[in-house]
Amino acid sequence: MEIKLLATPLGMEWAIDWMEEHLDAEDPLFICIHLNQMIKDGFSDKQIAELVGSIAKGESNSIHLMQPKDKEFYYTDEWLSKLYTAWNTLRGVYWWQPSQIPEQYLEGSRKG
Secondary structure, eight states, X not given: OEEEXXXXXXXXXXXXXXXXXXXXXXXXXXXEEEXXXXXXXXXXXXHHHHHHHHHHTSTTOEEEEEOSSTTOOGGGSHHHHHHHHHHOSSTTEEEEOGGGSOHHHHHHHHXX
């Protein structure tokens, strides 16, 4: 079964729910790991990097990273840059843009 790792810039964790919903609508058969939640749960950067690196070795696994802004790439956010480096391959990396999130979802997420 495929493992999907999801991460957003710190402070944009609400976007993970939308990413997961979108992925689930395409294909509901996957294991999802929210990397931002691991920080909240007290995992160190090193522990998270080791997990990301080990999952990157799986043929069908993927990492989904929300860009800080539409026109900015991973190096603009230190947290995403660390995860991208830990992944250590171009295969299975998907970059999401904030403009893809519907405005009505943004409004609901910020209230909750």
